[in-house]
Amino acid sequence: LPDESFVGRALPTSGPYQVGREKIREFATAIGDSSPLSHDVDAARAAGHPDLVAPPTFSTTFAMPVIEGFLKDPDFGWDYTRMVHGDQRIVFSRPIFAGDELFTTLHVDTLSTRAGSHFLTLRCEVATAAEEPVATFTGLLVTQA
């Protein structure tokens, strides 16, 4: 059984994650996003941005490893092998650009069991070194009880 004492806790902050131009291009290509803002630095700057624009779901590249690290911690007791993604929400305080250095803090918000499944809500708060908020990445994960 997952350890309920983790609920309400925040894990140590991870980072910095350096947002790179090539990672933005690679990720945009992988989701079929051909926007010049995510591929062409000149186009991004012409549109008033400091550098390449990360697609809205880009934060999964650095948030999911933090989440996986927690879920694979045997002290928590989560069955990672049978996990599915129930829902996901990303709220932006500002866009993510190439050159950003980002820090991610994982919060364990809720854990419940019903209808033979465990439901876990995890929230990643993404911020800069100056603690400027960037994004909140909240997901519901489900595994068999």
Next chain:
Amino acid sequence: MSVQPGSVVKGLELPPLELHLTRADLVRYAGASGDLNPIHWSDRIATGAGLPGVIAHGMLTLGAAGRIVTDWVGDSTRVRSYGARFTRPDLRRRKWLLPPCVRMTMPVPVTRKRLAVAL
């Protein structure tokens, strides 16, 4: 293309998007995102988990489907929030699907200063 203020009315439907996802797309996304869960690339692991075969990453579906919105607004930095509920696969009923082609349109409710797009 960029959406113009005043051209948006409640109930507007955005142009449909068809996704044709191949195994190569899933492998590319696995590498780009770092999500290496083998149910997305290994038939042996996927069928062992009760699936008919490999399934797409939920975040790949979300990212690719979101192009309906980001292509429409023209600049993804105008997106303030983004979300999805993944209704399949269902863990209990064991109905797992990877449609070879997904066709989606999005009706758009509009509030005074913001718009929300529902799939």
